[in-house]
Amino acid sequence: MATIERRRQRDGTISYRVRVRLRGEQQRTRTFKRKADADAWAKAAETDLSRGLYVPVSKDRKRTVANLIDRTIEDHLPTKRNNKSAHKVEAYLEWWRAELGELTLDKLTPQRISERRAKLLARKPKRGERMSPATANRYLAGLSVATKYGWKDLGWLPRNPVLDVTKGAENAGVVRFLTDDERDRLLDAARRDPDPNIHTAIVVALSTGLRAGSLRALTWDDVDIDRAALRITDAKNGEGRWIPLIGVALKELERHRENDPTDGEGHVFKSSNKDVPAEVNGQAWMRVKRAAALTGAMNFRFHDLRHSVGTWLNESGASAIQIAAALHLRFERGGGRGARNLLVRSLTTLEGFRPAYQGVDVERLYRELEAYAARIEERKQLEAGWLDRWLAPKIRLL
Numbered sequence: 001m002a003t004i005e006r007r008r009q010r011d012g013t014i015s016y017r018v019r020v021r022l023r024g025e026q027q028r029t030r031t032f033k034r035k036a037d038a039d040a041w042a043k044a045a046e047t048d049l050s051r052g053l054y055v056p057v058s059k060d061r062k063r064t065v066a067n068l069i070d071r072t073i074e075d076h077l078p079t080k081r082n083n084k085s086a087h088k089v090e091a092y093l094e095w096w097r098a099e100l101g102e103l104t105l106d107k108l109t110p111q112r113i114s115e116r117r118a119k120l121l122a123r124k125p126k127r128g129e130r131m132s133p134a135t136a137n138r139y140l141a142g143l144s145v146a147t148k149y150g151w152k153d154l155g156w157l158p159r160n161p162v163l164d165v166t167k168g169a170e171n172a173g174v175v176r177f178l179t180d181d182e183r184d185r186l187l188d189a190a191r192r193d194p195d196p197n198i199h200t201a202i203v204v205a206l207s208t209g210l211r212a213g214s215l216r217a218l219t220w221d222d223v224d225i226d227r228a229a230l231r232i233t234d235a236k237n238g239e240g241r242w243i244p245l246i247g248v249a250l251k252e253l254e255r256h257r258e259n260d261p262t263d264g265e266g267h268v269f270k271s272s273n274k275d276v277p278a279e280v281n282g283q284a285w286m287r288v289k290r291a292a293a294l295t296g297a298m299n300f301r302f303h304d305l306r307h308s309v310g311t312w313l314n315e316s317g318a319s320a321i322q323i324a325a326a327l328h329l330r331f332e333r334g335g336g337r338g339a340r341n342l343l344v345r346s347l348t349t350l351e352g353f354r355p356a357y358q359g360v361d362v363e364r365l366y367r368e369l370e371a372y373a374a375r376i377e378e379r380k381q382l383e384a385g386w387l388d389r390w391l392a393p394k395i396r397l398l
Contacts, residue, residue, distance in 0.1 A: 002042035004035070020045045063156055065108055066101035069093045071154065072146040092142025105156055110164035113143065117165065133168020140165060176300050177308040178206075182292065186300075189291035195284035197269040200256040202288075202305065204230075205280075207249035209309035212281040212302050218268040220260075223253060 005017045016038035020028040028045055032038040073093060077086045099116050100108065120136045144162040151157040178186065183206075190199040201215055214232050222231040228245045245253070257264050267277040278284075281302040294300035 002046055004038050004042060006035075007031075018042045018045075022046070063105050064101060065103050065105065066097050068105060068146050068150045068154075068156060069097050069101070072149050076145070076149045076153070088138075089142045089145050092139050093146055095139065096143050096146075105150065108147070108157070108161055110161045113140070113161060113165050121168075134170050137167050137170065140167065176304040177311040178300070178305070182294060182300070183308075185292040186288065186294065189288045193284060193288050193291070195278075195287075196259065197256075197278045197280060198284040198288055200252050201269055201280040203252045204245075204249050205302070205305040206309060207246050208243055209306045210243075211306060215280050216267075216269060216277045218277075219266060220257065220264045220268055223257075223268065225250065225254060225257075 002018060002020045005019070007015050007017055009015060013033075015031050015033055016035050017029060017031045018038045018041055020042060030038075030041055030045075032041065073090055077089060080086065096116070099119075100112065103112065117136055117140060120131055120139060121133065123131060140162055144160060147157060147160045147162050151160045186202065187199070190202050193199070204210065205212075205215060208230065210230075210232070217233065218230065222233065224231070224242075227242075228247075228250050229242045230245060231242050253268075256268070261270070269278040269280055270276075271278040285302055289295055289300055
């Protein structure tokens, strides 16, 4: 039930304080200058509470965006599973703190967030081009980490307001893969480069489809020469696994181990400071791709080595499931953006195929894909050389 109390202030002005009480709920109070406003709020609060909807208590209206960001950084980010981008999220949140930190959470609306997004896009850079819509989307995603936490876990927000903000268009970009001539030039340049790691890193990447981060994290304890397999413990999807080594990569790793200054201890790719792994996607990579004429209009990123593996498998007749298994992609509904894009953009083209419109049982399809992926994974562990017939012809040493 709601009660409205008429109050006279010391300066003679009149205000109306509303108290809304409901069994099992905290008392809600608000003060208004007009009785009509008090009546309207009292009715709305009673209705929302009876329906189980969110109605802020007094202390909720005192919490600010800065309070939410503090709680997110201190309590939420450190506990997120497989959260390798926590430092980036924290940087985005600090920008939002500077822009909206003093704003109370009850006033954090999609309109306020959208205004700041427009400010991001209009900001004049000191050098280079203006911020792209895709980068602005990353800022929104960073804020969404906090607002989702405040909504679902803390109960400080009635919903996630970022979900109602229009996102900018994402540029699909250009998917590159190596031609035979480019591959030969790249491997030749890597072999001639003075860096002791870059040639082996490229050969292993082309043999396994591993990302630069996974290669950087490899230790010699993760390399099983006898089984011809690598153990991945730092995968992007958070899942560890053993993956097979085709013959050329195995030979290259054996050679690399013979030249290891620590006799096969610690990281596979060592920097000058032997306690710190080398950046396989750093200066040495830039030198090699410049020497191979893979810059400028023909720019080739280290991650494009992974695209090349997928493309070669596709050209060799591998199915989408076999390609995904070879590249260690997860099979589950709502999988990561990277996994979907990699399959859709650089591996297979299924133009005109629309399961929902052709009577395909989508749930059954997912179950079958998962079961098939499990069989492929089992085969990989039992028979490490099963990829040789697809990759070995393409990845030959010069």
